[in-house]
Structure formats: structure tokens, C-alpha cells
Amino acid sequence: MKKLYLxxxxxxxxxxxxxxxxxxPDLMSTTExxxxxxFRQAGxxxxxxxxxxxxxxxxxxxxxxxxxxxxxxxxHDVQWIDKVDWEYQTTFIADKKMxxxxxxxLDFKGLDTYADVFLNGQEILKADNMFREWMAEVKPFLxxxxxxxxxxxxxxxxxxxxxxxAQGFVIPVSENDLAQLGEVEGGKRVxxxxxxxxxxxxxxxxxxxxxxxxxxxxxxxAWDEARIADIRYVQHQVTPQKALFTASFEIDAQQSSAxxxxxxxxxxxxxxxxxxxxxxxxxxPVDFEIDxxxxxxxxxxxxxxxxxxxxxxxxGKRSVxxxxxxxxxTLELVREKDEQGxxxxxxxxxxxxxxxxxxxxxxxxxxPRVTAENYRKVVNTAKISNMNMLRxxxxxxxxxxxxxxxCDEAGILVWQDFMFACAMFPGDQAFLNNVRxxxxxxxxxxxxxxxxxxxxxxxxxxxxxxxxxWKKAEEAKSQENADKIWQAYVDIFHKTLxxxxxxxxxxxxxxxxxxxxxxxxPADLVNGDEHYWGVWWGKEPFSTYATHxxxxxxxxxxxxxxxxxxxxxxxxxxxxxxxxxxxxSHQRSSIGNGTIEYYMLLEYNQPKDFESFLxxxxxxxxxxxxxxxxxxxxxxxxxxxxxYWQINDCWPVASWSSTDYYQKWKALQYYxxxxxxxxxxxxxxxxxxxxxxxxxxxxxxxxxxxxxxxVDFDGKVVWQKDSTIEIPAxxxxxxxxxxxxxxxxxKDTRKLVLSAELLVNNETVSSxxxxxxxxxxxxxxxxxxxxxxxxxxxxxxxxxxTDKLAKxxxxxxxxxxxxxxxxxxxxxxxxQAKINLKTSVSEEKVKEVLTLRTLTDAF
Numbered sequence: 074m075k076k077l078y079l080x081x082x083x084x085x086x087x088x089x090x091x092x093x094x095x096x097x098p099d100l101m102s103t104t105e106x107x108x109x110x111x112f113r114q115a116g117x118x119x120x121x122x123x124x125x126x127x128x129x130x131x132x133x134x135x136x137x138x139x140x141x142x143x144x145x146x147x148x149h150d151v152q153w154i155d156k157v158d159w160e161y162q163t164t165f166i167a168d169k170k171m172x173x174x175x176x177x178x179l180d181f182k183g184l185d186t187y188a189d190v191f192l193n194g195q196e197i198l199k200a201d202n203m204f205r206e207w208m209a210e211v212k213p214f215l216x217x218x219x220x221x222x223x224x225x226x227x228x229x230x231x232x233x234x235x236x237x238x239a240q241g242f243v244i245p246v247s248e249n250d251l252a253q254l255g256e257v258e259g260g261k262r263v264x265x266x267x268x269x270x271x272x273x274x275x276x277x278x279x280x281x282x283x284x285x286x287x288x289x290x291x292x293x294x295a296w297d298e299a300r301i302a303d304i305r306y307v308q309h310q311v312t313p314q315k316a317l318f319t320a321s322f323e324i325d326a327q328q329s330s331a332x333x334x335x336x337x338x339x340x341x342x343x344x345x346x347x348x349x350x351x352x353x354x355x356x357x358p359v360d361f362e363i364d365x366x367x368x369x370x371x372x373x374x375x376x377x378x379x380x381x382x383x384x385x386x387x388x389g390k391r392s393v394x395x396x397x398x399x400x401x402x403t404l405e406l407v408r409e410k411d412e413q414g415x416x417x418x419x420x421x422x423x424x425x426x427x428x429x430x431x432x433x434x435x436x437x438x439x440x441p442r443v444t445a446e447n448y449r450k451v452v453n454t455a456k457i458s459n460m461n462m463l464r465x466x467x468x469x470x471x472x473x474x475x476x477x478x479x480c481d482e483a484g485i486l487v488w489q490d491f492m493f494a495c496a497m498f499p500g501d502q503a504f505l506n507n508v509r510x511x512x513x514x515x516x517x518x519x520x521x522x523x524x525x526x527x528x529x530x531x532x533x534x535x536x537x538x539x540x541x542x543w544k545k546a547e548e549a550k551s552q553e554n555a556d557k558i559w560q561a562y563v564d565i566f567h568k569t570l571x572x573x574x575x576x577x578x579x580x581x582x583x584x585x586x587x588x589x590x591x592x593x594x595p596a597d598l599v600n601g602d603e604h605y606w607g608v609w610w611g612k613e614p615f616s617t618y619a620t621h622x623x624x625x626x627x628x629x630x631x632x633x634x635x636x637x638x639x640x641x642x643x644x645x646x647x648x649x650x651x652x653x654x655x656x657x658s659h660q661r662s663s664i665g666n667g668t669i670e671y672y673m674l675l676e677y678n679q680p681k682d683f684e685s686f687l688x689x690x691x692x693x694x695x696x697x698x699x700x701x702x703x704x705x706x707x708x709x710x711x712x713x714x715x716x717y718w719q720i721n722d723c724w725p726v727a728s729w730s731s732t733d734y735y736q737k738w739k740a741l742q743y744y745x746x747x748x749x750x751x752x753x754x755x756x757x758x759x760x761x762x763x764x765x766x767x768x769x770x771x772x773x774x775x776x777x778x779x780x781x782x783x784v785d786f787d788g789k790v791v792w793q794k795d796s797t798i799e800i801p802a803x804x805x806x807x808x809x810x811x812x813x814x815x816x817x818x819x820k821d822t823r824k825l826v827l828s829a830e831l832l833v834n835n836e837t838v839s840s841x842x843x844x845x846x847x848x849x850x851x852x853x854x855x856x857x858x859x860x861x862x863x864x865x866x867x868x869x870x871x872x873x874x875t876d877k878l879a880k881x882x883x884x885x886x887x888x889x890x891x892x893x894x895x896x897x898x899x900x901x902x903x904x905q906a907k908i909n910l911k912t913s914v915s916e917e918k919v920k921e922v923l924t925l926r927t928l929t930d931a932f
Contacts, residue, residue: 100393101296102174106165106222110287115158115225126441128185128286129159129226143724144643145655148280152256155283156231161224165293167215174295175327177212179222183289186269187227193220202268203288204471204492204511206518211293226285230255233263240266240499242554245543247495248663249468251275255283265496268507271468273438277662278719278728282438289441299326299350301395304384306521307580308401316366316401320384322357326350330388336361337383350388368422369400369523370484371461373751373770377484379523398481400523406582414599415590417624418713419486419526424772425803427706428486428714429749430455430462431731432628435469438723445475450736451721452479458742459749462486464587464627464716467532468494471515480524487524488627488716490587491515491570493531497543500561505569512573520578528574528583530566533604535586538562539595567592587627596623602714604628608697609668614675615697619704619757622712626705630718630729632662632669633694633741637684638888639733643725649683660727669727672697676847678932685931692881692897692928695740702748703755706768709805717745740881740897747839752800754779754831756843763816763843765809765829767800775800778832779808785824786853786878788902817845823852826878828901842899848928853880855929858900862920868911869919875900880928882906887922889914 112123112132121136130151133139142148171177179197181190184207188200193216197209234257237243250262254275257263264274275281294300303323310317320336328350334357335345344361367378378400385394402422409416418425436443436451455463463480465472467490480487491512498504519525538544538559547555566585574583585592590600603623607613609631613621618629634640634656640649648655651666660666673680673693680686698717705715720742722734731741747753752775753768769775776799783792798808817825822845831839844851856877863870868891873882879900884893891912900906912919 100298100388100391101294101300102171104165104293106163106179106291106293108163109165110161110163112159112161115160120162123161124441125161125163125287125291126183126289128284128288128439128441129154130282130284131439131442132286142280142282145645145648146658148282148658149254151282152254155255155285156228158228158231159226159285161226161287162221164219164221167217167220167293169217171295172212172215172217174212175297176210176300176325177215177293177295179209179211180292180294181207181209181287181289182291183287184224185226185284185286185288186229186267187232187285188287189225189227191221191223191225202507202511203270204268205507205514222291224287229267229269229283229285230257230263233266234258234261236266236499237261237263242551242557244499244558245497245537245547247537247541249274249276249495251281251661255281262496265498268492268511270435270440270470270492271494271496272434272723275661276468277665278434278726278730279661279723280438280726284439286441296393297327298330298388298391299324299332299386299393301384301386301393302354303517304395304397304521305517305577306382306397306399308403311366311368311401311403314365316363317360318363319358319360320344320382322359322384322386323354324350324357324386325354326352328352333385333387334359335385335387337385338363338380343382363401366401369402369481371421371426371486372456372484373459373461374421374424374426374484374772377482377523379481397521398478399521400481402523404486404526404581406527406584413711414597414624415601416713417601418710421486425710425713426461427709427770427803428462428625428716429706429770430460430464430485430716431720431745432466432630432716432718433463433720434466435472435723436721437734440470443473447736448473448476448479451732452476452483452485454732454736454738454742455485455720456483458745459751460485460745462488462526462714462716463720464488464490466490466494466719467492467529471519474518477519477522477524481522485524486526487522488527488529488587489519489525490529490532493534493565495533495537497534497538497558498561498565500557500564505564508565509569509573512570513577516573516577520581525581528570528578528581529587530570530583530585532587534562534566535589535593535595536604563593588623598623600624602627606630610664612668612671615672615700616758618697618701619707622705622708624712625714626701626712627714627716628718629698629701631672631694631697632665632727632729633690633739634669634687634727635722635725635733635735636691636737636739636885637687638885639725639735639737640687641888642735651683651686656727659725662727665727669693676849677928678849680931688883688926689928689931691740691883695744695897698741699744699748702745703753703757706748706753707755707757707766707805709768717741738892738896743896743898746895747841750839752777752831752833752838754829754839754841756781756827756829756841758813758843758845761813763809763811763813763827764807766805766807767798767831767839768805769800769802772802774802775833777838778835780828780830780832781809782828782830783820783825784828784901786826786851786902788877791820791825813845822846823850826901842901848880853878853929856927858882858925858927860925862916862923864916865909868909869916871906871908871910873900873906873908873925874904875902877902883926884908884910885924885926886910886912886914886919887924889918889922891919 110123111120184200246262588596602625827843894909
């Protein structure tokens, strides 16, 4: 069945009848064409059932023509799919009433990627960009009754090879394009020629599964007289008394006629204006005010208040309306010269805000499989982890409207890359025109979201050109071709994209490449943002995270495998070795599993078995990134952002993620909750000193108590200092410093830990531990950890206690579904931890499958 589509994710089109008249009561009708689809390999006879929105790969899986590419080594067996063409087909009914409409269009929200679309045998459009919306006038080709819609999806590899061969020289592309695994002729890296998600061609955390499909919804739209094509809300001024706006209506009209445009909020008309519509697409502004506006704040600083505005167009006695949620806020990227260089921070509602967050990739390699619940989980994870920013990375896609809606509601700002990453790109005029329209489509679609903080041209391309040796290598081959390659970069990132932002969203900043120090200027630590990979690629120590600091740290990370329950979904017990073929295939970093082991053995002994290796790996990742989470925050205001790589995964894999493909939290995610808390106590070693800092993100000073203790692993306190402190607002402050040798003189650091506890109103708001040696040098006794299970609404509470230091207590619920409020935590003797377990599993089953281990159990 076809269904009437009434609400779009960000722009809801609602047709209403203002009075009785002979015309159709709805000025506009919208029907989603999501039923009756079939597909086949082009040239073959067999038609199979298809899902739209969907992909060829997932439809082949549903029809049991291929096995799950995520399981074991199956990915390698499906590389043929991207080298042939595919056809999709359905029929729909157009009744007589529809055919009397002034205009009828087919609106494809997303076609992946080379698509020839036919209606009743007549070609109506040719698409060549996954990121664009494609609309075709179809009234002349419709007939009363049944109509046939057919989409031919041409191979992105075949089309890419044509362009690659015609280029005349090879454009530099990183090894993330896994052409060899993909069995592309000559190993040609053709990804850059197609405006398609780069990670589909492979990445150092993702599979190579180059999809085709109708990946976003298809709508049949019919209307009379005029439609609202878009409304842009522009904020001019905000005071406590008023917020001044202009609503700019983009209206597609059939002919010159009188009309009225209005803006409503909560049933009240804020502004109304009579206009004369002109034929075609034109813009009509109307000014309005919001009295006593409630500001939109990021997570942790206040309410992310949203206003649901209704923009209405009335022609005669009929109306069409568009609903949009906006936030009242000011936001600017502040770039000011100072003693060190040039600042790089975001000022929200007049206040500098430290950005705490992560990089975000698509939630699945098969994008239509991402559910609303997946989006809610990842954004909620960011929120409860005290984040206020996610960076939508440039090798994925401009996300679904729902993602940005959820970020709006959660107070999560979005650093939005344009979709270019780790490669140079063509610069011919057709390519530039395609990119320009892609940028226009997405800037217009997303610009009303208060969560959008920044438009960034690309990921790491400037760094690759200057820092990875690409410029030098290309100039050695041909100065002429090197000049062409660089000119294409300039045309895309210094001209086309900033021009689009300046024309369609001039109130937001544009940053041409991450990392960089300004347009075309490589990153230098003192003038812009930084991607730091000395830890991992350079084998530098974790402590370097706290010293290698720029004005904004937009990438840094360390890998871990997923937990054993996830590994069981893609591997067999015979694969449970990090150097097995399956584990190596589910590890796409060229130095991956060996590097994990290298860093692990610096701090720990060799774990006793594979499952213990996974557990210790989680701890290694979390403890390593902790240096960055805390070190970056301590460095404020010099550094004003910390976005680790990465919050999520697109398939089950060993990667830099803090939650795995099934959105299960690793140790890092739990550490992030504490490391990004609004109030953080952070003990650390710096040179010859031991120091304790307190970071306060709140906008008011706070009085508290700082309790420092040296404690042995049996719980005996050997030194203590209790101070009353005043914590400055929005700042990082050192409250304790001492020479380490003097501080620890006569003490056995193999048996001691420094405990730091921050109390406000006699409640602990942050606590932290600092060990003075690697774990393998500590003399940690085997603790006796006990817990009491208490039934609660929606799950259980666990009251956990220990007789000796319990290091990284790890709770597991077998293969059952459940969420622990804390995990991988340290517990000192005499302390008790209250952990909530959210689960629908019965008490009997919980008692059967619940396990608890500590690090001493792993060796």
C-alpha cells in the first residue's frame, strides 16, 4: 500500500482548508512510494522483492542470495556486486483528481548514486550524486491508473573507471580506498570521481561494501497554485526582552497572484504580510519578534529550548504550512590574535564554551538500516556522557534530519564537515557544479538547526597535501599536473564551498580543512585545530596526549576490539586470536592489532586468554584516552576543544570507537562520562611534580572541598590533605602541586595510589585516582569483591564493595541485553559503589549470567 506522508523530519508540509470551496481541500498532497518494489541484476530475468529505502546488498541478503558480509570473511565474497548494474521497479496509481493538479513531481530524497529514472518508459532524470535531492516534473508522463516507475542503477566502479581513465593522470587518494580488496581492475582508486560516501570504498575502521540503491524515501508530490519550497529563519538580534527574526519564504508559484505569508508560534500569529506571488521560485521575507526569548544552551549549561514555528502560505481560501523548530542563540567561532597565536573557540550566547565530544561516523555501512532508535541511542550516549559537540566527519554522509533534530533537543552542537576526506579531487567544471548543488541542498536543509556550529570543507586533505608528502610526490612526477590537482582543491574548498556558505548561511563560520591554522595554512598547534596521531601511528606514549595540545583538538584516538558478546556475532571460537584471518579482516588499520598489543604490554602483562585480552584492551584504550580528556580540559583557555575519534562504528570491528556497532559501551565511554563531567578533579604528573587541577565548566564560581589522600591497596591512609576551595567559573585551576620525589619520599609506590575527591555541599561530584607506576609493576592483591542485588523499576541496583583495591571492576550480563550505569571502575577498600542495571531480564536469569571480574583476574 502507498501511504500519505504528512510529516518530514525538519520541514513538515501540512495542507489545511480555510473554508468551503469547490477545489480540492488540500493545496498539496504527498505520497511516499515505498511499496511493491522489485529489483534484479540488469540483464537477468529474475525479479526479487526489494525494500525502498534500501540498498542492493541488503535486498540480496533478504532474498538469501548472499550471506551477511559482516560475518567472518564474507565481505570478500560480495565484491562483484558493485561492478554490475541493478534495476528497481514499482507501480503506483494516479487518479483523475491528481492529474488535475497544476504540478506533479517525483522527489527522490537520495539516489545512490548513478541512477537513470524512467516513468512509463520515459527517462525523467539522470542522477550522479548520492548527497543531493533529485526532483523531476512528471505530469506530462503520468496516466490515469497504473504507472510504472523504473530506476536503473549503474555500477559506481564502472563509471569511476571511465572517469579515472579519462583523467590523464592519477589523483592522490589515501589507502583507505581499498581497491585491491575490492578487486578493481589495476587497483584503481576510483572513489574520488563519484559523489558518494567515501567510507563505502573502505576505511581504516570499515569494510569495503560499495552500495547502490534508492537510499532515502521517494515521494509523489502534487499541488495547485504554489508550494513552500523552503523557509529560512534568520536571527538578527537577541536581548532578554526580544529576539528579532526574518522568515524568508522560498515559494514556487504557478502564476502571479495575491497571497499572504505568516509565522505562528503556539497558536499566536507573530507576523503576517500580504504579498504578490511571481511565477517561478522566488523569496519573500517577513519580519517577526519573539518576546522574552528562552535561549538555546548546550548540554550542561542550560536548557536547549526550542520554538516550534509554523510558516504559512495562504492563496485564496487555501493554505499550506511548514513547521520548523528553531533555537534562539548566538554562536560564533572566535579567531583572535593572542600571545600564543590565534584563538579557536566557540562563544555561545556571549560565553566561551569548551567543546567536549567525539567524532561521529555513519552508524552502518548500509545507511537505510539505521533506525530512529539507533540515532536516539548515539545522541543520548553523547548527552549522558556530558558531551556538547559531535563532529560529523567528511568521509560519511550529511546525516538524516532526525539526527540533527535529536542534537537540537539534546543541546549537542554539530561540527559539520562537507563530504570530502583524505584524497584530492577532480576539478572539472561538471564536478564543481555538482559539488556546488550538493552543498546548496545540504546547507539549506540543515541551516535552521541550532545545533549546526560550523561548516568545514574537508577532513585531512590539506594535511595530506603538505604533511603526508603528496605535494612533493606530485611535483616530482609533473609540476603541471601537481598545479592542476592543487587548483582543484582551491576551486572546491577556497571558492565553491565558502561561496555557498556565504550565500545561504552567512551567519555561520566556514573552516576549509580540519586540521589547519587558516585557509590553506597547515596545522601548527598555535593557530587552529589539530588531529594528533603521534599516539598510535607514532608509538608515542599516552602521556603525550596531555602535552601535544593545539587551540582545538578535533581528533585523537586509540583502538579496542568490541566485547566478547559482539565478537561472537561475527566470529567462531577458532577465530579467537588477534592474528587470525577473521580478526585481521575485522581490523582495517594497517598497524592495528600489533599496535594494540604493543601499548598493552607497556602497562600490563600478557592477558591469559582471548576474552581477557578484550577486557584489558578496553582498559588500555580508556586509560590512554583519559590523558587526552583531562589534559585538554586542564589546558583551557589555550585549548578549547577535545573531540576524540570516534563514538560509534559502522560494522562490528576493532576500531577507535567508544561504543561498538551494536551500541554497547566500551570502557572508554564510561571514562568519558567522568572525564567530561561539568566539574572534574584531575590529579596528574607533570615533569618532576604531582599536581591536582579542578576544571569547572559551569558559568558560576563554586565553593567546595578538595580531599587528597595517599592510600595503600589495603585501604590504609598514609597521607591526607583536606582543603576548602573556591573554584572559578568556566576555568581550569591548579589547587595542589608538589615535587614528586619529595611528596613520595620513603613511600612504596608499588602499593600506593593518590585519591582525589571533590565535594560540593558535602556530596562527591568528582573523584579520581592517580597511580605512580604501570599496572604490571604494582603489587595489587587479589580482592574479594562482593555485591548485593536489589530489584528496582526497570532493572536492578548492585551495591558493590571490596576488601582491597579492586582495579577496573568489569560487570557483564552474558549475551543478554542490559546497561550498567558504571563499569570498568576502580574501587577502594571501605568504599561502596551503587550501580544501576537497566534490563528486562528476569532476576533469576540475571543471577545466572551476571559476572564480575577485576584486572587481577585477567592474568
